[in-house]
Amino acid sequence: MDFKLLPLCTEDLKQFKRDMQEAFQKGAESEFEDLNEGILPETDINQSLIKKGAIAYKAVVDGQMVGGAIIVVDETTQHNELYVKYGIQ
Template identity: 40%
Template sequence: MDVTLEPLQAQDTDAFAAEMQEAFQLAVDAASDDEPLPVLPRQDIDESLANPGAVALVATCEGRRVGGTVLFLDEETHEHECALLYVRADAHGRGIGAALWKAIEKRYPDAVAWTLCTPYFEVRNIHFYLSKCGFHIIDLVKDPETGPADASGKGSLMFSFVKRLDGRWE
């Protein structure tokens, strides 16, 4: 499967954000019988896009937009962060996520490490990053932005991942 990455054009930002919100919301809805607030408010997407090191990329396959990502690139250390990554809801289960990740790594061959976080309840994401992309869980952290979602605080727990490409483990 060939996934290509192109910079997000300003006129496509609304569609990009809406697709990302839909993909993230499906995961939350599948994990809970409750009616949660939007898992990814538009403000969070806009803040990620405004980050000084942010690069937003649209993923296409066979001429069709299938997902995208927002990366925070550190040009000094080459230790980059995948802030947001999504596969369109109508493109799940076809290997697009793995092809998207491979396209990211191909685009940034100078990377020595990648980091990211995903919610503790996102079993599909956890499996994807561990088994398909080669990441390792390094921590379970409380998201300081959201705080506890319920009395147990579970709604705010995030797994922190790293994929080191330089062979170093700290």
């Protein structure tokens, strides 16, 4: 297995967002019944991407993007976001 953590490039942004939304949605649906709404709107992802100090990474295994992270280290809360593509967990 060839694993790489690489900076997210513009060409992968659309797929990155779709995969992240699917991962969050499937996770929520596994815990809550009758969930008829999207859990992670694209606007929330965009807000994370434009935060001061934000860096987005993609996780690549054998040439396939399998997840990623948007890292914004908040000095106070130490909060960041991470997702793994649904079906890869």
